[in-house]
Amino acid sequence: MAEKKRYGMLEMDDAQRKNLEKALAKKPLHHVNPEIKEMVLAQRKGMPRIIDIHTHPYTKIGWRSLGKFRVHLEKYLYKRTDITPEQITDMAPTDDEWVAPFKELGVAVMPCGWDAETTMAPGDPLYRGNTNDDIAAMRDKYPDTVITGWGSVDPWKNWKALEEVIRCYKDLKLIGIKFQQVGQAFHVNNKQFYPLWDLCQELGMPIQLHSGFTGLASGAPGGWGTKIKYTMQLIPDIDDISADFPNLKIIMLHCSDGRDEDAVLLCRHKGNIYRELSGIQPDYIPEAAPHTFYELNRRQRDKYMFGSEFNLFPLDGILWRHMQLPYREGILEGMFWKNTINILGEEMERVGINLKEWRVNLTEV
Numbered sequence: 001m002a003e004k005k006r007y008g009m010l011e012m013d014d015a016q017r018k019n020l021e022k023a024l025a026k027k028p029l030h031h032v033n034p035e036i037k038e039m040v041l042a043q044r045k046g047m048p049r050i051i052d053i054h055t056h057p058y059t060k061i062g063w064r065s066l067g068k069f070r071v072h073l074e075k076y077l078y079k080r081t082d083i084t085p086e087q088i089t090d091m092a093p094t095d096d097e098w099v100a101p102f103k104e105l106g107v108a109v110m111p112c113g114w115d116a117e118t119t120m121a122p123g124d125p126l127y128r129g130n131t132n133d134d135i136a137a138m139r140d141k142y143p144d145t146v147i148t149g150w151g152s153v154d155p156w157k158n159w160k161a162l163e164e165v166i167r168c169y170k171d172l173k174l175i176g177i178k179f180q181q182v183g184q185a186f187h188v189n190n191k192q193f194y195p196l197w198d199l200c201q202e203l204g205m206p207i208q209l210h211s212g213f214t215g216l217a218s219g220a221p222g223g224w225g226t227k228i229k230y231t232m233q234l235i236p237d238i239d240d241i242s243a244d245f246p247n248l249k250i251i252m253l254h255c256s257d258g259r260d261e262d263a264v265l266l267c268r269h270k271g272n273i274y275r276e277l278s279g280i281q282p283d284y285i286p287e288a289a290p291h292t293f294y295e296l297n298r299r300q301r302d303k304y305m306f307g308s309e310f311n312l313f314p315l316d317g318i319l320w321r322h323m324q325l326p327y328r329e330g331i332l333e334g335m336f337w338k339n340t341i342n343i344l345g346e347e348m349e350r351v352g353i354n355l356k357e358w359r360v361n362l363t364e365v
């Protein structure tokens with residue numbers, strides 16, 4: 001028998017690992033590899049479900065929330081050069097298929113909506129937002145797995161955006177609001193948008209903000225008019241609003257590619273800033289974001305939550321790769337659910353999630 005090696009918390013021999021890498025690259029993103037599933041579940045035995053705070057329902061209809069940008073992403077992320085919108089629809093999962101991997105792998109999930117109508121819809125017949133009603137409907141259809149969701153509002157819709165935040169809070173009972181500043185083309189510290197932060201703070205709605213580089217339109221001529229300046233200036237953009245709205249919980253998304261050092265400094269300085277690390281294959285994190293990886297294993301260990309960016313990335317592959325990283329003892333478990341309960345527990349209860357399965361373990365572990 002070939003010799004097994006240790007990769008983080010997993011043990012595999014070289015050939016097995018290579019074969020699984022190959023299987024991951026070939027399969028549809030929403031299918032679960034049975035061997036990987038077995039490894040993941042063996043590690044999770046006796047532990048509560050993982051909580052995934054950042055995903056997109058790019059289903060047969062939902063993928064169109066990125067419109068033509070989604071077609072381009074096929075090229076950027078998967079090297080598929082001449083794919084058509086019809087083929088994307090064919091490959092995309094139905095709602096049932098989208099939810100299945102979370103159920104299989106023991107993950108409770110919070111999908112994000114998408115509204116960038118003002119900036120992304122004009123001239124793009126493919127565009128169709130992922131509405132907040134869509135997100136609430138997924139939760140209502142799969143309450144055991146989709147525990148809540150993040151609304152999205154288009155900041156350029158001014159008072160209508162404010163009304164929509166209130167609707168997300170009151171009527172739809174979503175946990176918070178997600179923004180993607182490159183797609184939505186705005187600086188968060190532009191005073192014009194301060195009423196949004198004021199309202200979210202007042203309601204106790206946490207926000208998710210994109211941070212660092214984005215794959216959106218990456219490699220297209222002129223990035224098809226999109227600008228990464230909206231997410232590359234963590235300081236001052238996010239520094240300003242985190243200081244001006246100290247009771248607003250801000251979750252910086254992704255590993256802040258290109259702004260690693262600023263991200264850990266900001267996270268260290270501002271008590272109301274938290275992070276998640278989706279949008280990159282986890283095995284690249286230690287090199288792509290070395291300050292982040294260092295800090296999350298040490299003094300910022302309580303500030304990181306888990307997000308998968310499913311279904312641009314495969315859920316089984318993301319979990320399997322996290323488990324192979326050299327995290328210090330207890331760090332991954334913290335990220336998988338404990339930190340999320342500590343950071344967002346109050347808000348989760350507000351939207352009606354029963355925290356029992358996590359709370360019980362919080363005291364025991």
Ligand SMILES: [Zn+2]
Pocket residue numbers: 054055056309
């Ligand atoms: Zn995302």
